[in-house]
Amino acid sequence: MQDYNLHAPEGANKKKRVLGRGRGTGRGTTAGKGNKGQKARSGGKTYVGFEGGQMPLYRRVAQRGFSNYPFKKEYQVINLDQIEKRFEDGDTVDPVSLVRKGIAKGPVPVKILGNGNITKKITVKKLALSASAREKIEKAGGTVAAHSTVEAK
Numbered sequence: 001m002q003d004y005n006l007h008a009p010e011g012a013n014k015k016k017r018v019l020g021r022g023r024g025t026g027r028g029t030t031a032g033k034g035n036k037g038q039k040a041r042s043g044g045k046t047y048v049g050f051e052g053g054q055m056p057l058y059r060r061v062a063q064r065g066f067s068n069y070p071f072k073k074e075y076q077v078i079n080l081d082q083i084e085k086r087f088e089d090g091d092t093v094d095p096v097s098l099v100r101k102g103i104a105k106g107p108v109p110v111k112i113l114g115n116g117n118i119t120k121k122i123t124v125k126k127l128a129l130s131a132s133a134r135e136k137i138e139k140a141g142g143t144v145a146a147h148s149t150v151e152a153k
Contacts, residue, residue: 076108080133081116094125118142 020031030040038044049056083093086101093112098104112124114132121141129137134144 074108075111075128076104077111077113078103079113079115080118080136083112083122084116084118084120087120087122089120090122091120092123092125094127 017027018025019027022028033040038046049058051057078098082103086103087093087097091097095104095110098110099106104110109128111128111130112133113130114136118136118140122137123143123145124137125145129144137144
């Protein structure tokens, strides 16, 4: 098929239905909005879950318990084998250097996990670490800054 023969399949592009242009069009008078009432008026919208003034279900049902969802911390996960590939001996690994090397993205906090091995002496600053990652880095002769955190999960 040539590129100048490309077109949308039959029935893919429909003409917009024009409303409120007189009785003769078949879509005049109420313009498909029914007769009177809040939804027939301009700006007559209601919110999702609105039940005509009755107390909505989401307010009738009691909210029980506690959800940690608004407070949860999401980390970008980076493994030691990725650091082994991209960093040289004696380099400092911190959020800025990870973004520069293309391993991490943006302002989301980063956590290093102990998947893979590391042979280079690196310095880790301002990053969350798993216990196994910390152990492997220190075993290779690297250092972990005091303010880097160790998370249980």
